[in-house]
Amino acid sequence: MAKIIVVTSGKGGVGKTTSAAAIATGLALRGNKTVVIDFDVGLRNLDLIMGCERRVVYDLINVIQGEAGLNQALIRDKRTENLHILPASQTRDKEALTPEGVEKVLETLSQEYDFIVCDSPAGIEHGAQLAMYFADEAIVVTNPEVSSVRDSDRILGLLASKTRRAERSEPPVREHLLITRYDPNRVTSGDMLTLEDVREILAINLVGLIPESEAVLRASNQGVPVVHDMDSDAGQAYADTVSRLLGEDVPLRFHEYQKKGLLSRMFGGGRR
Amino acid sequence: MKLLEFLKRERKKSASVAKERLQIIVAHQRGQRDQPDYMPMLEKELLEVIRRYVQVDQDAINISLDSDNDCSVLELNVTLPRDE
Ligand SMILES: Nc1ncnc2c1ncn2[C@@H]1O[C@H](COP(=O)(O)OP(=O)(O)OP(=O)(O)O)[C@@H](O)[C@H]1O
Ligand SMILES: [Mg+2]
Numbered sequence: 001m002a003k004i005i006v007v008t009s010g011k012g013g014v015g016k017t018t019s020a021a022a023i024a025t026g027l028a029l030r031g032n033k034t035v036v037i038d039f040d041v042g043l044r045n046l047d048l049i050m051g052c053e054r055r056v057v058y059d060l061i062n063v064i065q066g067e068a069g070l071n072q073a074l075i076r077d078k079r080t081e082n083l084h085i086l087p088a089s090q091t092r093d094k095e096a097l098t099p100e101g102v103e104k105v106l107e108t109l110s111q112e113y114d115f116i117v118c119d120s121p122a123g124i125e126h127g128a129q130l131a132m133y134f135a136d137e138a139i140v141v142t143n144p145e146v147s148s149v150r151d152s153d154r155i156l157g158l159l160a161s162k163t164r165r166a167e168r169s170e171p172p173v174r175e176h177l178l179i180t181r182y183d184p185n186r187v188t189s190g191d192m193l194t195l196e197d198v199r200e201i202l203a204i205n206l207v208g209l210i211p212e213s214e215a216v217l218r219a220s221n222q223g224v225p226v227v228h229d230m231d232s233d234a235g236q237a238y239a240d241t242v243s244r245l246l247g248e249d250v251p252l253r254f255h256e257y258q259k260k261g262l263l264s265r266m267f268g269g270g271r272r
Numbered sequence: 273m274k275l276l277e278f279l280k281r282e283r284k285k286s287a288s289v290a291k292e293r294l295q296i297i298v299a300h301q302r303g304q305r306d307q308p309d310y311m312p313m314l315e316k317e318l319l320e321v322i323r324r325y326v327q328v329d330q331d332a333i334n335i336s337l338d339s340d341n342d343c344s345v346l347e348l349n350v351t352l353p354r355d356e
Contacts, residue, residue: 145290146290146293146294146297149294149298150294150297150298150301153297153298153301153302154301157301157302157305160305161305187287189285190285190286190287190288191285191286191287192287193287193290193291193294194287197287197290197291197294201291201294201295201298202298
């Protein structure tokens with residue numbers, strides 16, 4: 001039986017797709033059979049971040065409507081073993097995504113995979129609720145910023161009431177906080193909420209902290225999930241996050257103001 | 273001396289303002305979380321009724337539902353304006 005993890009946030013553009021791609025890839029790199037599903041019908045871009053846009057033939061809705069088999073729609077990742085992508089439809093109506101259809105797809109995938117990662121659309125409506133409905137765990141992606149934190153709190157409310165686990169009075173969805181686009185310099189100058197602030201306000205377990213990083217745009221330009229770039233801060237931070245999801249105790253990194261390195265001190269003309 | 277104090281007293285950092293605002297917003301959202309779906313409507317209609325008699329602000333009314341094992345208590349707080 002697979003573990004179903006939804007990557008969600010309420011607010012748009014905070015880094016859900018970046019995170020879903022990096023975490024799914026990270027889980028697969030660690031030897032777990034993983035599938036990552038794009039629930040963002042009409043605005044799919046997981047395929048772009050994963051670099052498989054030219055190999056999309058069928059999508060989740062084709063499968064739900066019986067127009068294609070699951071194995072025809074699943075795309076095998078070129079770089080990473082054990083990793084598959086199930087794209088969303090670019091053109092079809094959101095309403096074609098039915099709870100019964102999604103349940104069937106997830107049930108079938110559950111037999112085969114260790115992890116099913118669901119990339120949620122923004123918002124708190126139909127699509128977002130469906131992406132979280134069957135989840136066992138939720139990664140709540142949050143930027144250190146007022147509207148993102150507020151929306152994350154609303155998502156926590158939905159996770160506690162509008163999921164299958166909640167409706168069946170089963171043990172609740174396990175909630176993880178993932179803070180992204182964190183800028184320690186701005187935190188130090190008092191212009192960005194601190195990690196502790198966000199954690200205190202949302203009061204859920206922190207699974208990772210991803211710094212604001214140039215590596216993310218570079219990765220999306222290339223269509224290679226940033227976790228492959230292990231020289232980068234964001235790549236390492238996502239790898240740490242995956243380790244924590246797998247139950248390992250990994251110390252937090254990249255949350256402190258970085259003093260300039262020797263090279264940039266010598267050539268950057270900076271003062272010491 | 274006063275000048276030195278003035279210089280030392282920092283302008284309130286924007287992040288701490290953000291935190292204070294969020295604490296209030298989140299407390300409010302969580303208060304509403306476990307409420308029955310009819311509460312916002314009930315609150316709105318109660319406000320309309322009260323306004324037929326007294327001019328009160330939108331936020332002068334505070335309504336909450338507390339449940340324990342065998343009964344629920346609907347608590348309604350209305351702040352009335354001071355008599356002129
Ligand atoms: N750690 C980071 N550092 C720098 N840029 C980032 C970081 N994380 C995400 N971004 C950028 O933020 C933008 C939005 O990211 P992404 O598409 O992952 O968000 P999303 O939550 O999936 O958006 P949507 O709600 O539209 O689905 C992208 O341009 C991405 O490159
Ligand atoms: Mg997205």
